[in-house]
Amino acid sequence: MSLLSIKSLSLTLGGQPILRGIDLEVEKGEVIGVIGPNGSGKTTLFNVLSGFLKPTHGKIHFKQTDMTGMAASERARIGIGRVFQNFGVFREMTLEENVLVALEALPKEQRLVLGDLKKAVHSTLKLVHLEDHAKKKANSLSGGQMRLLEIARTLVSGKELFLLDEPTAGVSPKMTGQIADLILTLKKEGKTVLIIEHDLPFIQKICDRVIVLDVGEIALQGKPDDVRHNGKLKELYFGADPTD
Amino acid sequence: MQLLLNALIAGSFAALLASGLSLVYGVLGIFNMALGQLALVGGLTTWWLVSILSLPLPLAIAGGILITALTTWFGFEFFVAPYYRRHRFLPLVTTIAFSMILDGLILVIFHQEPKTIDVGTRTLLPVFDALISSQQIVLIVLTILFLALLTWVLVKTAFGRRIRATVQHPTAAESLGIRSSLLHRIVFIVSGVLAGFAGIYVGIDQNLTPTIGFAITIKAYAAIIAGGKDSMKGTILCAYLIALLEQLSIGLPWFGSYIPSGYQSTVALLVIILVLLIKPQGLFGSKTRIA
Numbered sequence: 001m002s003l004l005s006i007k008s009l010s011l012t013l014g015g016q017p018i019l020r021g022i023d024l025e026v027e028k029g030e031v032i033g034v035i036g037p038n039g040s041g042k043t044t045l046f047n048v049l050s051g052f053l054k055p056t057h058g059k060i061h062f063k064q065t066d067m068t069g070m071a072a073s074e075r076a077r078i079g080i081g082r083v084f085q086n087f088g089v090f091r092e093m094t095l096e097e098n099v100l101v102a103l104e105a106l107p108k109e110q111r112l113v114l115g116d117l118k119k120a121v122h123s124t125l126k127l128v129h130l131e132d133h134a135k136k137k138a139n140s141l142s143g144g145q146m147r148l149l150e151i152a153r154t155l156v157s158g159k160e161l162f163l164l165d166e167p168t169a170g171v172s173p174k175m176t177g178q179i180a181d182l183i184l185t186l187k188k189e190g191k192t193v194l195i196i197e198h199d200l201p202f203i204q205k206i207c208d209r210v211i212v213l214d215v216g217e218i219a220l221q222g223k224p225d226d227v228r229h230n231g232k233l234k235e236l237y238f239g240a241d242p243t244d
Numbered sequence: 245m246q247l248l249l250n251a252l253i254a255g256s257f258a259a260l261l262a263s264g265l266s267l268v269y270g271v272l273g274i275f276n277m278a279l280g281q282l283a284l285v286g287g288l289t290t291w292w293l294v295s296i297l298s299l300p301l302p303l304a305i306a307g308g309i310l311i312t313a314l315t316t317w318f319g320f321e322f323f324v325a326p327y328y329r330r331h332r333f334l335p336l337v338t339t340i341a342f343s344m345i346l347d348g349l350i351l352v353i354f355h356q357e358p359k360t361i362d363v364g365t366r367t368l369l370p371v372f373d374a375l376i377s378s379q380q381i382v383l384i385v386l387t388i389l390f391l392a393l394l395t396w397v398l399v400k401t402a403f404g405r406r407i408r409a410t411v412q413h414p415t416a417a418e419s420l421g422i423r424s425s426l427l428h429r430i431v432f433i434v435s436g437v438l439a440g441f442a443g444i445y446v447g448i449d450q451n452l453t454p455t456i457g458f459a460i461t462i463k464a465y466a467a468i469i470a471g472g473k474d475s476m477k478g479t480i481l482c483a484y485l486i487a488l489l490e491q492l493s494i495g496l497p498w499f500g501s502y503i504p505s506g507y508q509s510t511v512a513l514l515v516i517i518l519v520l521l522i523k524p525q526g527l528f529g530s531k532t533r534i535a
Contacts, residue, residue: 050419076421088416090409101405105421150416157420 001064003028003192004049004161009058011041011048011216018044019055020216026161031183031193033203033224036213037237042196043085045213046163049194050082051075062161077107081159085166085196087146089153091139098138098149099124102157110158124156125149128182144175151182155191162186164195168202180206200228212236246374247491253380253449254491255484256387260442261460262467263391264435266479269468270411271431273332277339278319279439280460281346286312286440287447288350288454291359301363309440315346316436320429328428343457350454358451361444383445390441391480398476407431411474459509466512470519472529482527486515 004026011019019041026032034042047053049060051072060068067075082088090098099121103114114120125131128148130141138146147167154162164183168176176199183206186193197203203210204224212220212227214236220227227233261279268276290308293299299307323342327334367378398404409417410427418424442460446452466486471478490511494503519526 052415052418071423071425072415072418073421073423076419080419082416082419084413084416084419088413088419090412090416092412093405093408097405097408101402101409101417101422102420104402104405105417107421153420 002026002061003030003063005059005061006049007059007061009045009048009060010056011044011053012056013053018216019048022058022216022218024211024218026192026194028160028192029187029190030209031187031195031207033207033210034194034196034213035198035200035203035210036219039215040213041216042213043165044216046082046165046194046196049075050080050163076105076159079158079160081154081157081162083147083150083154083162083164083167085169087143088150089138089141089146092137094135094137095125095130095141095149096121096134099153099156102153106157114156120156124152127155128152128178142172142175144171144179147171147175147179148182151179151186155182155186155189160191162191162193162195164193164197166196166198168197168199176202200224204228245372247495248488249371249374249376249380250495251484251488251491252384253376253487255487256384257442257445257449258463258467258483258487259391259480260387260438260445261464262471262479262483263394263476264438265464265468266471266473266476267394267407267431268435269473270476271407272324272328272428273414274324274328274335275339275465276319276324276432276435277336277461278323278343278346278457279435279464280457280462281343281350282312282316282319282436282439283443283446283460284350284452284454284457285315285346285443286437287361287443287445287452288354288359290444291361291447291452292354294361295359301361304361305444308444309437312440312443313433313437316433316439317429319436320432324432325429343461347455347457350457354454356454358453359447360451361447363448379448383449387441387445390438394438395476462509463512466516468526469516470527472526475526475528478526478528482515486512489515 002025006022006024009019009022036042044053048055051070055068059066062078062080065078100117103111103117103120122131125134130145130149138149141149167179171179180202183193207224210221210224210227211218212233219236220230220232261283265276265279268274286308289311290304293304293307294301319342323338324335327338363379368375369378398407406422406427410422410424414424443452467483468479470486471482490508493511494505494508
């Protein structure tokens with residue numbers, strides 16, 4: 001059985017269809033790249049999956065549970081984690097507090113498994129080499145460090161499905177490498193990742209499968225190499241070649 | 245010295261109101277226009293429990309706060325909850341409706357005459373060349389303790405961290421599993437309780453006229469606009485600063501004559517206008533939202 005099952009998912013906003021009948025099965029441990037031109041519905045799909053938008057039609061099952069009508073906070077509690085394009089860190093809180101607040105929001109049984117929360121906070125910051133900044137406010141970090149903090153915070157809070165929205169946007173090449181390594185660590189730990197990204201070499205390096213959205217539909221999907229060399233991809237991004 | 249003491253007394257009252265308003269704006273992103281009426285509910289029900297039911301003062305205060313909390317909760321469920329997620333300006337209109345309903349009920353139940361909560365004999369104590377009553381000292385100390393407790397909860401506790409996280413990035417907080425709807429209810433009721441205490445404060449220190457709800461609300465708004473909508477520290481500081489300006493405006497001669505005390509509240513409105521002109525984000529406000 002798939003970890004995440006999306007069936008006939010549609011969303012209409014202000015009379016405009018944004019998502020049109022998306023069907024997608026995601027297996028546990030898969031890393032899937034979600035690409036497509038601007039306005040193709042990538043972030044909207046993530047907003048529907050994380051519970052910030054309600055679909056007009058269709059069903060979403062996670063671990064065989066129908067979560068179509070669930071609130072965002074409930075989805076977080078059953079194991080869905082989101083990393084935001086505009087940095088989801090709490091900038092006026094310290095790094096320690098950023099991780100601690102995530103752990104404190106966990107259901108009680110998960111908190112008990114973690115034991116000493118302060119130790120869990122320290123090991124999380126150590127994972128992304130930010131332990132020396134523990135007492136600093138998050139707004140003192142670079143964009144790449146904020147992204148690492150956000151992913152690590154999601155990881156330690158026991159999420160199983162990660163929705164990463166452009167994790168390399170506004171990040172230096174060196175930090176992009178560190179983010180790729182962290183995502184590969186997630187994969188090794190058996191986590192499932194959906195990742196919106198424009199950087200195709202990055203997608204090729206870390207993803208098992210790529211889906212291409214266009215005007216709210218899955219226009220193309222397959223292995224990263226196959227999709228990259230598919231003529232339809234170029235057509236979607238740059239339009240049809242008039243000489244063809 | 246007397247002006248300073250008066251400013252401390254009036255500022256503590258405004259700080260109680262404005263800190264609740266700041267908290268609600270920070271967490272829910274909305275303004276509650278019924279704050280002054282909720283202060284009256286706290287003060288007048290406490291007066292009723294003391295004067296009519298002859299309850300001991302601490303019990304009456306607890307009763308007044310409980311009634312204010314329930315009224316605020318009712319206000320949230322019927323005048324805020326159905327609207328605030330659709331558009332953040334809708335509660336501005338709906339809470340005005342709530343305030344008008346409360347105004348009407350207050351007039352019907354308590355009539356127009358000013359009410360003072362009876363706390364027994366007032367002992368006046370000299371401070372340099374000024375006088376302060378023992379009740380006023382207790383009220384100022386209690387206000388400072390309340391505000392210190394509020395700050396401690398925000399900075400040191402898990403609940404406070406959740407509030408600050410929600411203020412700074414509401415969607416990220418929710419995607420970590422923080423239940424925003426429960427948090428919003430609690431914060432809104434806490435702001436009502438702070439307003440209720442402010443009403444009791446005025447009822448003990450001076451008197452409560454059942455028609456001053458809107459004027460009370462304006463005092464809190466002056467503090468939050470001057471201090472910065474996103475800065476609770478700035479809001480509290482400006483509550484005291486505006487109270488000081490009010491006292492200076494009527495307590496000192498200006499160009500040889502005194503300004504009539506009826507113009508005291510105008511100072512708050514002038515502060516709002518001036519700050520909006522010079523620094524629209526407030527004296528301590530920033531472009532990012534923080535608790």
